[in-house]
Each structure stands twice: as C-alpha cells, then as structure tokens.
Amino acid sequence: MSGLLICICLLRKNEAYFNLRKVIHEHLALFQNCKSQYLVFYGFPLTFAIGLAMLYEADTDFFSELSVILSIITSILFAILSILSGHDYSSVEDKRQKEKAEKVMRETLNAIIFSSVLCVFLLLYGLTIAVASGASFEWLPFDISVVKRIVSALAYYIFTVILLNLFLIIKHMSKLIEFNLHAPKKGDKE
Numbered sequence: 001m002s003g004l005l006i007c008i009c010l011l012r013k014n015e016a017y018f019n020l021r022k023v024i025h026e027h028l029a030l031f032q033n034c035k036s037q038y039l040v041f042y043g044f045p046l047t048f049a050i051g052l053a054m055l056y057e058a059d060t061d062f063f064s065e066l067s068v069i070l071s072i073i074t075s076i077l078f079a080i081l082s083i084l085s086g087h088d089y090s091s092v093e094d095k096r097q098k099e100k101a102e103k104v105m106r107e108t109l110n111a112i113i114f115s116s117v118l119c120v121f122l123l124l125y126g127l128t129i130a131v132a133s134g135a136s137f138e139w140l141p142f143d144i145s146v147v148k149r150i151v152s153a154l155a156y157y158i159f160t161v162i163l164l165n166l167f168l169i170i171k172h173m174s175k176l177i178e179f180n181l182h183a184p185k186k187g188d189k190e
Contacts, residue, residue: 020117027114030107030168041168045160053153057145060133063126066159070126073162074119077112080169084109087176101179108172115165122158129155 010020031037056062084105092098129151 023110023113023117026107026110030111041164042161045157045164048160049153049157052156053149056152057148058129058152058155060130063130063155066155067123067126070119070123070159070162073166074116074123077116077119077169080173081109081112084112084176087180097179101176104172104175104179108169108176111165111169111172115162115169118158118162118165122155122162125155125158 010018013021028038031041087105089098089101089105092101
C-alpha cells in the first residue's frame with residue numbers, strides 16, 4: 001500500500017520536487033516522430049517478458065543477482081550524468097548547431113533519469129518480492145503460481161526496457177561526442 005502511495009505522490013501533475021510524470025512524458029516524446037519505436041522499446045519487450053515468465057519463474061536468487069546488475073547499471077548512469085553535466089555549448093558559434101546539441105543533451109539527460117527511476121523501482125520491486133517470498137500464501141483462494149508468473153513477467157519487462165534504454169543513451173552519447181569533435185567553436189581558427 002505504501003508503494004502505491006509513493007507512486008501516486010511522484011506522479012502528481014504539479015509535483016515541485018521530482019516530477020516523474022514530466023520525466024515519463026518527455027521520454028515518450030522522444031519517439032513521437034517514429035511511432036514504430038514505441039513497439040520496439042515497449043511492445044516487444046512485453047511479449048518477450050511474458051514468454052520468458054512462462055519458461056522461468058523469478059525467485060529470490062534471480063532478484064539477488066538482478067540487484068547487483070541494477071546497482072552497476074545505476075552507477076554507470078550516474079557516472080554518465082556527471083560527465084554530461086560538465087559540457088558547455090556556449091562556445092559553439094552556429095546557433096542552430098548549438099540548439100540541436102542542447103536538445104540532444106536534454107534528451108540524453110531525461111533518458112538517464114528515466115532509466116535510473118526504472119532501476120530504483122525494480123530494485124524496490126525485487127526487495128518486496130524477496131521479502132514476500134518467505135511468506136505463506138496458503139490462505140489465498142487461488143493458485144499463487146499464476147501471480148508469481150505475473151510478478152516475474154513484470155520484472156523481466158522492466159529490466160528489458162532498462163536495457164533497451166541503455167542503447168538509446170549510448171546513441172545519444174555518440175551524437176554528443178561526434179558533435180564535440182566536429183563543431184566549430186568560438187576562437188577556433190579556420
């Protein structure tokens with residue numbers, strides 16, 4: 001219940017501290033010019049996760065190993081964030097190129113924040129599942145294995161989305177690196 005309350009608070013429309021709704025909206029806006037990418041980043045991972053959940057039910061060992069992987073991914077994302085925070089495009093002469101670079105920078109930062117939020121959510125989700133796995137659910141009037149498959153599918157889905165978003169971040173980073181290598185700056189001799 002408290003997890004639901006946290007999600008509701010973070011998704012409020014005019015949240016001043018951390019507006020998760022805005023992060024999600026801006027991230028999804030990345031694909032507005034190519035709607036098929038929604039399928040690649042969010043549709044196909046769902047079918048993959050459902051198929052994987054039918055084959056393998058996530059257990060505490062899975063979530064334990066996943067937490068290590070997510071911790072590494074999160075530290076990589078924060079390292080990239082700190083590297084990007086040092087970039088300054090004020091010395092770029094061409095206004096159009098400068099605006100384009102700043103747009104790619106904003107998109108990259110937003111993708112990093114979005115992926116970091118997913119990592120933290122999946123870490124909390126895994127912690128909850130690991131704790132709940134020790135409980136007895138014999139009192140439930142239905143078969144718990146179906147719920148376990150759904151829980152597994154959700155974890156696989158979020159993890160797949162995180163991995164695909166890493167490709168997006170890498171693509172944007174390569175654009176920024178290429179721009180930094182080739183963009184003429186003020187004071188450069190031609």
